[in-house]
Every structure is written in C-alpha cells, then in structure tokens.
Amino acid sequence: MSLWLDFVGCEIRYVETPSFGRIRVAEAGPKDAPAILFQHGIGGHLEAYSKNLVPLSDEFRCIAFDYVGHAMSARKPMEYTPPVLAEQVHELMNALGLERAHLSGESLGGWVSGFFAVLYPERTGRVMLNTGAGIPIVSEKGRADLLDLMERSKKAAGMAPTFDIVKHRIEWLIHPKNHHLVTDELVNLRLHYYLMAEGRDVTPQVNRMLPRHDEFLLPLEQIRQETLLLWTRDNPIHDLECAQAAVKRFPNGRLYVMEADGAHWPQYEAPEEFNRVARAFFGGRPF
Numbered sequence: 001m002s003l004w005l006d007f008v009g010c011e012i013r014y015v016e017t018p019s020f021g022r023i024r025v026a027e028a029g030p031k032d033a034p035a036i037l038f039q040h041g042i043g044g045h046l047e048a049y050s051k052n053l054v055p056l057s058d059e060f061r062c063i064a065f066d067y068v069g070h071a072m073s074a075r076k077p078m079e080y081t082p083p084v085l086a087e088q089v090h091e092l093m094n095a096l097g098l099e100r101a102h103l104s105g106e107s108l109g110g111w112v113s114g115f116f117a118v119l120y121p122e123r124t125g126r127v128m129l130n131t132g133a134g135i136p137i138v139s140e141k142g143r144a145d146l147l148d149l150m151e152r153s154k155k156a157a158g159m160a161p162t163f164d165i166v167k168h169r170i171e172w173l174i175h176p177k178n179h180h181l182v183t184d185e186l187v188n189l190r191l192h193y194y195l196m197a198e199g200r201d202v203t204p205q206v207n208r209m210l211p212r213h214d215e216f217l218l219p220l221e222q223i224r225q226e227t228l229l230l231w232t233r234d235n236p237i238h239d240l241e242c243a244q245a246a247v248k249r250f251p252n253g254r255l256y257v258m259e260a261d262g263a264h265w266p267q268y269e270a271p272e273e274f275n276r277v278a279r280a281f282f283g284g285r286p287f
Contacts, residue, residue: 002185003047003050003051003183003185003186003189004050006050006051006053006054007026007050007053007054008054009028009053009054009057010026010027010028010053010054011026011027011028012024012025012026012027013025013027014072015065015092015095015096016095017088017091017092017094017095018091019087019088019091020068020073020074020076020087020088020091020092021068021073021074021076022073022074023065023066023068023073023074023088023092023095024046024065024066024071024072024073025046025063025064025065025092025096026046026049026053026063026064026065027053027061027062027063027064028053028054028056028057028061028062029053029056029057029058029059029060029061029062030057030061031061032061033059033060033061034059034060034061034101034102034125034282035060035061035062035063035096035098035100035101035102036056036060036061036062036063036101036102036103036104036278036282037063037064037065037089037092037093037098037101037102037103037104037113038052038053038062038063038064038065038104038105038109038267039064039065039067039089039103039104039105039106039108039109039110039112039113040064040066040067040070040106040107040108040109041106041107041108041109041133041173041264042107042108042133042153042206042207042209042210043070043153043156043169043190043203043206043207044070044071044106044107044108045066045070045071045072045189045190045193046064046065046066046071047186047189048064048106048265048267048268049062049064049267049268050268051267051268051271051275052064052267052271052274052275052278055271055275056275056278056279059279059283060102060282063096063101065092067085067088067108067112068085068088069199069202069203069205069206070193070206071193072193075196075198075199075201075202076202077201077202077205078205079205080205080206080208080209081209081212081216082108082111082112082114082115082134082209082216083115083119083216085108085112085115086112086115086116086119086120087119089103089112089113089116090116090119090120090123093123098123099123100122100123100124100125101123101124101125102124102125102126102127102128102282103116103117103124103125103126103127103128104127104128104130104278104282105128105129105130105132106130106131106132106264106265106267107130107131107132107133107264108133108209109130109132110128110129110130110131110132110133110134111132111133111134111216111218113127113128113129113132114127114129114132114134114218114220114223115134115216115218117223117224117225117227118218118219118222118223121224121225124225125225125282126225126226126227126228126281126282126284127223127225127226127227127228128227128228128230128278128281128282129227129228129229129230130230130266130267130274131230131231131232131235131238131264131265131266132229132238133213133237133238134213134216134217134218135217135218135220135238135242135243135246136214136217136242136245136246137213137214137237137238137242138239138241138242138245139239139241139242141239142236142237142238142239142242145236145237145239146210146213146237148172148236149172149210149236149237150207150210150211152165152168152169152172153169153207153210154204154207155168155169156168156169156190156194161191161194161195162191163187163188163191166187166190166191166194167182167187169190170182170186170187170190172236172263172264173263173264173265173268174263174264174265174268174269175232175234175261175262175263175269177261178261178262178263178269181268181269220246220249220250220253221249221250221251223250223251223253224251224252225252226252227250227252227253227254228253228254228255228256228277228281229243229246229247229250229253229254229255229256230256230258230266230274230277230278231243231255231256231257231258232257232258232261232262232263232264232266233257233258233262234261234262234263235262235263235264236263236264240257243255256277256287258270258273258274259273260273
C-alpha cells in the first residue's frame with residue numbers, strides 16, 4: 001500500500017517565511033482545533049508522519065513540515081543548528097497564524113522542539129520528545145551509534161547516493177522486526193530528495209549538526225512545559241538509559257516506553273500505539 005494513501009484527507013502546500021523561504025507543509029484537521037506541529041529528523045521529511053496526521057485530525061489541527069535544507073522546502077546555504085531551526089518554527093507559526101502549538105519532534109525534531117520551548121515558552125503547549133536528540137549520551141553504545149549514523153548520512157547524501165545506500169540509512173531508523181516497512185517506495189522517495197541538485201551542497205551543511213551534538217545540548221531544566229519523552233527500548237544513540245537519566249532533569253517531565261517493537265521511528269513503526277499516546281498526552285488525559 002502506498003504511503004500516499006495515508007495522506008488522503010491532508011492538504012499539502014507551500015508556505016513562505018521571511019528568513020527561510022518556501023516551506024512544504026502537510027496539514028489535516030480543523031483550523032480552530034488545538035494545533036500540533038510534527039517535526040522530522042535530520043535528513044528526513046514530513047512523510048515520517050504519514051500515519052499520524054489524519055488519525056489525529058479529528059481532535060487536533062495536525063501539521064507536519066520539511067525543515068529548511070530538507071526535502072521540498074528551500075535548500076539554503078547557511079549554518080544549520082537546532083536554535084536556528086527553532087527560529088524557522090517561529091516564522092512558520094507566524095505564517096500559519098498560530099499563536100500557540102503543541103510540539104512533537106522525532107530525533108532532530110525533538111532537539112529543535114526543546115530549544116523552541118525555551119526560546120518561546122508563551123507559544124508552546126505540551127512537548128513530546130519522540131526519541132529526541134539533544135540530551136546527553138550516556139553509554140558507549142550511544143556514541144558508537146552516533147558515529148554509525150554520521151557515516152550512513154555521509155554516504156546517503158554523497159554526490160552519487162544509490163538505492164542500497166539510502167536503504168541502509170533508513171534501516172538505521174527501523175527496528176529489525178519492522179524492516180518490512182522499508183519499502184521501495186519509501187527508499188526511492190528519500191533517494192529522490194537526496195538526488196535533487198539544489199540539495200547537493202546544502203545536505204552536508206545540515207549533516208554537520210551531528211558531530212556538533214554536544215555543543216547544543218538542551219537546557220533541560222529550562223523546559224518548563226509538560227514534557228513527554230516517548231521512547232523505545234531499542235532507540236539508537238539516545239538509548240533508554242539516556243532517557244531515564246534525562247527525564248529527571250525536566251521540571252515537568254515524564255517517560256513513556258513503547259510496548260511495541262521500535263527503534264528511532266515509533267510514529268511510523270507502531271502508529272496505533274503512538275497515536276493513542278499522543279491523543280491522550282496532547283489532550284491532557286491519562287494514558
């Protein structure tokens with residue numbers, strides 16, 4: 001089944017921002033409903049949330065988008081850092097007429113969400129760090145996983161990425177038991193984005209965030225919004241031990257560990273469980 005069938009009911013369009021140019025957006029749900037901004041990982045794209053927007057749109061205004069430098073948003077040569085991308089979120093919210101929004105971010109998306117919550121607390125609702133980056137790596141395995149990701153990302157964004165190289169990169173995101181989800185369509189989609197001429201120079205600039213991870217650690221004690229760390233037992237880099245250590249530093253944080261098998265993409269690997277927890281958390285209900 002095509003992942004684009006999951007987008008039936010979504011509007012996909014482009015929004016202009018003053019500093020970051022054209023941003024691709026996918027949106028579902030009533031304009032007057034509480035908004036959730038879903039944010040993808042490094043080297044990713046809004047299709048990471050294809051299984052979440054429509055199911056949650058009966059209660060929320062669900063918005064996913066491509067970060068600048070990614071997929072179909074503007075590919076701008078610039079210094080890419082999580083605080084800079086938090087400013088993109090701010091401009092996008094202004095362009096969409098959102099005074100306030102809940103934030104759900106996977107990997108880089110969680111990293112950016114944390115900085116946004118500190119920089120713009122009055123515009124931030126609840127925050128879900130979905131296998132988020134930007135928290136201290138506490139294990140040797142985590143450090144090894146980061147080096148592995150850097151190497152896979154370098155190859156996938158090289159001058160001549162191939163189907164097999166990009167598939168190898170995506171499989172890093174997915175638990176081995178879920179590798180059936182790594183379809184030819186998903187691989188070819190990301191390969192298409194990596195092969196776009198305008199991204200050849202920009203993608204290496206984006207990937208420079210990886211070795212600078214510890215330079216931009218989140219100030220966890222300053223994230224005062226209700227925060228959920230949604231984790232898996234097999235998340236690479238930031239393993240469960242990492243999340244357990246970090247959650248104690250949030251003034252209003254809690255940890256949820258997925259019951260289903262998952263790695264770095266639980267919203268895609270186990271969407272029914274993810275959507276159930278997201279619906280309850282963002283709706284202010286127990287789960």
